[in-house]
Amino acid sequence: MNAVGTGAPLAERARAAIPGGVNSGQRSVPGITDLVVARAEGARFFDTEGRAYTDYHAAFGPQLLGHNDPDVSAAVAAVIREVDLCGVGVTPGEIELAERLIELVPSFEQVLLTSTGSEATFHALRLSRAVTGRRLVVKFQGCYHGWHDAVSLNVISAEDALNRPDPISAGILPEVLESTVVLPFNDAEAVRRLFADHGDQIAGVIVEPVPHNIGCVLPTDEFLITLREQTTQHGAILIFDEVITGFRHALGGWQEISGITPDLTTLGKAFANGFPLGAIGGRADLMQQFSSRPGGSAFFAGTYNGAPVVVAAALATLTKLTEQPVHEHTFRLGELARAGLREVFAELDLPAVVTGYGSIFVSYFMPGPAPRTYSDLLANRADLFVGYRRKLIERGIFELPLNLKRSHISYAHTESDIEQLIDGTRDAVRAALSETTELGAGASTMGGLVRES
Ligand SMILES: Cc1ncc(COP(=O)(O)O)c(C=O)c1O
Missing domain, CATH: 3.90.1150.10 (Aspartate Aminotransferase, domain 1)
Structure with missing residues (x-):
């Protein structure tokens, strides 16, 4: 029960009923209080x-x-009249979307849908650990990969928090933070050194190929090539987090632009034009380890995965991105x-x-x-x-x-x-x-x- 009545201004009602009045910590922006x-x-x-x-x-x-977008909205309105979520089997839309994604994204041999980018990066890291049996994952200072524990550190850090674990949240187990190694972006030498010292413990490397969560820092060729070489040489999984760069920069993402093909890729944002959709795709031998295939050891689930409305939005978005x-x-x-x-x-x-x-x-x-x-x-x-x-x-x-x-x-x-x-x-x-x-x-x-x- 809260004391603010329905006659109060909307923003005030929001703050009374929703912590901070908004549904994401990232929407809590100083100076924007009553929007x-x-x-x-x-x-x-x-x-x-x-x-x-x-x-x-x-x-x-x-x-x-x-x-x-009128075409996306029309596709969504049309599918709503036909089918909603059934939670068993697959819909024709999901098959078409998977096939189109495989055509467009160079690293995709198979793909699974999630509802958000965070889920996609979560699954990419867990799969890396599942297939390698190793503990460590690597991320880069300034890159953001969602809100889950393994990547909730060293995004926008103050100067005195560089070069040490800098969690973005309370409540993360120290052993989880210790299992993520943070390196400076574009520092190929640091990558080589880490692999030389700990290569046999590294399950995967996750990177925004262009760290857009700090504006725009373009990668050097040497850096991306080194990531590819070192992960291949040491049997670790290279993950491109293309949640921002995917579709926005090119239909095949930054991997199409750079010519560097990762083992796994995560997608989100632009490919459903605002509807909640993420994806993880990549090498078939890795994707086959997900439990969507009977016997797959890496558990994969999500009530809303592949929801018809969201899939329709993605198909309409991809059609427009391809044809216009x-x-x-x-x-x-x-x-x-x-x-x-x-x-x-x-x-x-x-x-x-x-x-x-x-x-x-x-x-x-x-x-x-x-x-x-x-x-x-x-x-x-x-x-x-x-x-x-x-x-x-x-x-x-x-x-x-x-x-x-x-x-x-x-x-x-x-x-x-x-x-x-x-x-x-x-x-x-x-x-x-x-x-x-x-x-x-x-x-x-x-x-x-x-x-x-
Ligand atoms: C590069 C990148 N990866 C992952 C995510 C997480 O995606 P979501 O917010 O859909 O969980 C974001 C969100 O901003 C992102 O920018």
Whole structure:
């Protein structure tokens, strides 16, 4: 029983009934306290006060086609009239989706569906341990792979928490944290050294091939090649977590772009355009170890796996991604945005690195060159990164005001949206600069640093 009545403002009712008033720790954003979203369409969402926001947050990335894409919605509406979840056997949609994924993603010989990216990465790591009989897994500082214990460490760490286990949650057993080795991203030498010393204990290596949970840090060829070579040489499983890069950067993900084929790949976000879907796929000899095959030793389950509504959304999304110039459009707007933002920061004489890939962009407030590893990002001015985004929101443009978060362009955004983004950014940065200068800041504050998406 709570004391807030149904006549109270919605946000207040939310806080009374839901811890923090939102359904994810990642939606608990300082400065955004009373946002109740009423509607979303195309490149925009609308709050219950009638305000419109041009959306570059895109719910942390799924809506590559834009909100409420009409073709995806129509496919969902059609399937709802035919079949819902039966929890036995398989539906024709699941078969078609699996076959299409295998055609598109280079590492996929077989694939299983989950409801979220976290489940997919969980299963990938457990399978790695099941098939190798080894204990250790490896992740990289700055990469996020979901909320489960084995990967809940060293995402956005403060400087003094680098080079030691830095859990993002209380309640994780120390022995679990100790079983995950964290290395710096793009450090091929550190990978070689770890394998030389402990190669026979490493079950798997999981990596965001482009760590987008800290904006955008592009991998060197040497780094990805080394991961492939060392895991192969030492019998460990290489897992590409393509929950963000999959479909958004190319239909075959970063593995298609880089030419490096992992053993297992996890997917999520963009392939169902906002419907809850994840996938794990890869080498058939590994996938055959899941318990969906009788006798498979790695237990695999999930009441909602392959739910027809979500599968229909994915099939419609893949059809549109394949048949329409989605990548051409979003990549062109991405280039326009990055070029325009670079000009703005040059005009303002502000040290900034505008980077990204394709439809993703991010502006770090630090001198160049573009970051290659997490510790490079400690030079970013978090006060300005968050501050200008708060000012942008006042101007009806939504980039998430959390340090190091990336922004996304969808098929529904237009050139005129990007022009507004560039003009809005100029105004917002000016306004934020005048406030940080008034505060005598100038220096980097680490406020909001310990966050991940
Ligand atoms: C790279 C990556 N992997 C895994 C996940 C977890 O996915 P989900 O939030 O669907 O559980 C995320 C979520 O942001 C992600 O960015």
